[in-house]
Amino acid sequence: MARIIDEVSRTFSEYLLIPRLTRAEHQSKNVSLRVPVAKFKKGESSALTINIPFVTATMQAVSGSEMAIALARQGGLAFIYCSQPIESQAAMVNKVKTHKAGFVQSDSNLRPDNTLQDVVNKRKETGHSTMPVTHDGSKNGIFLGILTDKDFWEFEDDLSRPVSEFMTAKENVVLGDTGISLLEANQLLQKRKKECLPVLDSEGRLQFLVFKKDYVDHRNNPSELLDSHKRLVVGAGINTHDYRERVPALIEAGVDALCLDASDGYSEFQKEAALWIRERYPDVVIGGGNVVDIDAFRYLAEEAQLDFVKVGIGGGSICITREQKGIGRGQASALMAVAAERDKYCKETGIYIPLCSDGGLSNDTQIIIALAMGADFMMMGRYFAMTDESPTPRVSIGGRIYKPYWGEGSNRAKNWQRYNQGASETGFKFEEGIDGYVPVVGSVKEVLDVTLSKIKAVMCNMGSLTVKEFADNAVLTRISEQSFIEGGTSNVLSLDKDIPREV
Ligand code: MZP
Numbered sequence: 001m002a003r004i005i006d007e008v009s010r011t012f013s014e015y016l017l018i019p020r021l022t023r024a025e026h027q028s029k030n031v032s033l034r035v036p037v038a039k040f041k042k043g044e045s046s047a048l049t050i051n052i053p054f055v056t057a058t059m060q061a062v063s064g065s066e067m068a069i070a071l072a073r074q075g076g077l078a079f080i081y082c083s084q085p086i087e088s089q090a091a092m093v094n095k096v097k098t099h100k101a102g103f104v105q106s107d108s109n110l111r112p113d114n115t116l117q118d119v120v121n122k123r124k125e126t127g128h129s130t131m132p133v134t135h136d137g138s139k140n141g142i143f144l145g146i147l148t149d150k151d152f153w154e155f156e157d158d159l160s161r162p163v164s165e166f167m168t169a170k171e172n173v174v175l176g177d178t179g180i181s182l183l184e185a186n187q188l189l190q191k192r193k194k195e196c197l198p199v200l201d202s203e204g205r206l207q208f209l210v211f212k213k214d215y216v217d218h219r220n221n222p223s224e225l226l227d228s229h230k231r232l233v234v235g236a237g238i239n240t241h242d243y244r245e246r247v248p249a250l251i252e253a254g255v256d257a258l259c260l261d262a263s264d265g266y267s268e269f270q271k272e273a274a275l276w277i278r279e280r281y282p283d284v285v286i287g288g289g290n291v292v293d294i295d296a297f298r299y300l301a302e303e304a305q306l307d308f309v310k311v312g313i314g315g316g317s318i319c320i321t322r323e324q325k326g327i328g329r330g331q332a333s334a335l336m337a338v339a340a341e342r343d344k345y346c347k348e349t350g351i352y353i354p355l356c357s358d359g360g361l362s363n364d365t366q367i368i369i370a371l372a373m374g375a376d377f378m379m380m381g382r383y384f385a386m387t388d389e390s391p392t393p394r395v396s397i398g399g400r401i402y403k404p405y406w407g408e409g410s411n412r413a414k415n416w417q418r419y420n421q422g423a424s425e426t427g428f429k430f431e432e433g434i435d436g437y438v439p440v441v442g443s444v445k446e447v448l449d450v451t452l453s454k455i456k457a458v459m460c461n462m463g464s465l466t467v468k469e470f471a472d473n474a475v476l477t478r479i480s481e482q483s484f485i486e487g488g489t490s491n492v493l494s495l496d497k498d499i500p501r502e503v
Helices: 064-075 086-097 116-126 182-191 212-221 243-253 269-281 294-303 322-324 329-347 365-370 444-461 467-473 481-485
Strands: 015-017 055-058 131-136 141-146 196-200 208-212 234-240 257-260 285-291 310-313 354-356 375-381 395-397 400-406 437-438 475-476
Touching: 015 086, 015 365, 055 064, 064 086, 064 444, 086 243, 086 437, 116 131, 131 208, 182 196, 182 208, 182 212, 208 212, 234 243, 243 269, 257 269, 269 285, 285 294, 285 354, 294 310, 310 329, 310 400, 329 354, 329 365, 365 375, 365 444, 365 467
Parallel strands: 055 375, 234 257, 257 285, 285 310, 310 354, 354 375
Antiparallel strands: 015 475, 131 141, 196 208, 395 400, 400 437
16 A cells, blocks of 8 residues: 655645744844855855845746846856757857856847837837947947947837937947957946947957946946856756766856756666766766655765755645646645755765755745755746746737747646656657746846845844854744734735725
């Protein structure tokens, strides 16, 4: 007969934190959210740490290079999705590693004979208000001038007129030459009181634009995650099928961390892949999973020798694995069980293995509880899919703006390597993920600002200045169904929820 675990499978929303003594030093400005990603011996430091406890899900609708750049700039780490050809994944990794902070390749370019109406259309499409004009409208064409939204009046000027009549011509633009350093470019912008500096090569072709706003942005992002060569740090998902070809290409592209991406990671396939990589590339960080119990954690820690282990099966916002296959475990129960085993393993061996809580975090409170329960960092899909930097287009549905978000186990993603169900390139026999939409919420920086402020505030309530201290100090209580209901407002009509505001 089956072994029955004598415990109900629980989720994060069933718990609350009991505050601990807040001392004078417990202020948000003193809190560090730096956490380890690679395993380390007690007393030593981790070979890879991140400055905020967030990584992106290895998913088509989440983790492209734009997301990786945006998140690394905030201190987190993206795992570029692996359900794509090896060459394109390696190109995305390379784009992040070669991203020259401050030097931007222009995406919105004009020809001199484009009309002002073309400019208005392009601005709506891209959101860019500064557009260089090149002879052929390409990003590396011969530079002729620049047009900004200050150069014409959309509702006054004749929109059929050509760009050449309104642009600031090359002879009147402050320019930089290829080879100029970012410091010199910013100094030029400051001295000449300009917002944008086009950088040209010796033939007069446009190479980059340098913007004053990027300098300001850089000063506002002190948590950027950089490697020892001052390049942004990036991760990549891999599977247990083509790793012999994929991993060398990713390493060549400069990847910093790999993550074996499987819905159920308790397998000999993960062990074989991890050991193969470890033997050839001893310095690269390798994580894997997903697991939900102590046997699977032990296997990946001891046999596969992984650097970090991901916890979570069936909890993802787009996931239907639990209803399709009856596999999974409540995320809080899974995390608490694995975290206790991780701590036991650390006592026995002196080696600390970071845990990543993956999937199903539907609000900031759940993120906080997951950290308290021993997760070192979170992997999130929906949270990042909703931001401007996810690789999907905006769509308007019923007057609201959404972005598409689909599971890797959906027929849209066809990530058959992630699921052990006898599927192949041709498709799934049954889907484990859905295809849907999520509302657009703003930039990665904007959403993280709110989440990180909440985490820091709670850490102060809990008398903690580091994530480790927070988990060690945390005292949690299970709540009744009634206290869950009463957890929101009570006996008050909410201006936001109950009384429609006049617009
Ligand atoms: P969430 O943050 O959107 O709730 O969940 C993201 C996580 O769901 C991913 O990191 C991955 O582990 C998991 N996932 C991705 N696709 C599927 C699926 O199609 C899935 N079932 O479960």
